[in-house]
Amino acid sequence: MSIQFSEACKDLFKTENKWMTILGLSVCMLIPIVGPMVIFGFLFRRFARERQGHPAEDFDFNFFADYLKMGLWPVLASLVFGLLIIPVILVFAVFSAVVIPLAENGNEALLVIIGIIGFLLYLILIFVFSVLSYAVILRSGLMMNFSSGFSWSFMKSFLGKVGLSFLGYTLLLTLIAIPLVLIGYLALLVGAYVVAAWLQFVMMHLTYQHYDLMVERGGEKIEVNPELTKTLDNPPLPTPPELPEKEQETTD
Numbered sequence: 001m002s003i004q005f006s007e008a009c010k011d012l013f014k015t016e017n018k019w020m021t022i023l024g025l026s027v028c029m030l031i032p033i034v035g036p037m038v039i040f041g042f043l044f045r046r047f048a049r050e051r052q053g054h055p056a057e058d059f060d061f062n063f064f065a066d067y068l069k070m071g072l073w074p075v076l077a078s079l080v081f082g083l084l085i086i087p088v089i090l091v092f093a094v095f096s097a098v099v100i101p102l103a104e105n106g107n108e109a110l111l112v113i114i115g116i117i118g119f120l121l122y123l124i125l126i127f128v129f130s131v132l133s134y135a136v137i138l139r140s141g142l143m144m145n146f147s148s149g150f151s152w153s154f155m156k157s158f159l160g161k162v163g164l165s166f167l168g169y170t171l172l173l174t175l176i177a178i179p180l181v182l183i184g185y186l187a188l189l190v191g192a193y194v195v196a197a198w199l200q201f202v203m204m205h206l207t208y209q210h211y212d213l214m215v216e217r218g219g220e221k222i223e224v225n226p227e228l229t230k231t232l233d234n235p236p237l238p239t240p241p242e243l244p245e246k247e248q249e250t251t252d
């Protein structure tokens with residue numbers, strides 16, 4: 001299979017109630033902490049169910065709590081994984097503080113070489129970290145388990161089999177996002193949240209596509225938690241309390 005970038009960009013608009021989905025995702029963008037969890041929960045559920053043969057679902061505010069429960073684990077896993085980059089950044093900072101003064105007293109050309117090498121290593125590290133973070137998000141989200149996201153074998157498989165492709169499409173989406181976000185800000189800021197919701201949708205669509213490609217290339221398959229794809233029933237309407245017998249007689 002090949003990655004369908006255009007399909008990822010159009011997929012949000014293929015359902016009957018697509019505008020309700022766009023509205024729901026945009027509103028969640030306004031909610032701190034909880035909003036991203038709800039978005040992740042909805043997207044994980046939608047794409048996982050589609051791969052089981054179910055039709056694509058639209059966002060439903062009745063299932064807000066269910067989406068929150070489903071999206072809790074990938075968000076927590078991504079936050080914890082993000083903390084791992086801090087020690088590496090500190091190492092680069094200490095390295096720069098020690099090496100650069102030594103090079104300044106000697107050879108300026110050496111300083112330039114060290115700076116270029118350090119910058120390239122830093123970029124590579126950030127790129128690798130970005131790919132691995134989505135591997136963590138994907139596995140913890142599909143399994144609805146925090147610790148399951150930190151599987152080195154899965155991260156290694158994802159990075160090795162589809163890492164470069166995933167990074168390339170991520171950079172392409174970033175370049176497209178810059179002018180769209182600026183246009184969104186010009187639309188009284190409201191458009192920016194709509195664009196952000198669309199970008200999150202496209203990014204998750206691309207993540208799932210790369211997961212499918214990884215599995216096709218012999219990568220590790222994730223066991224999806226049944227709670228993620230189960231049928232959700234609308235909550236029952238509240239029933240009015242029964243009146244006492246005396247009150248019923250007076251009303252009659």
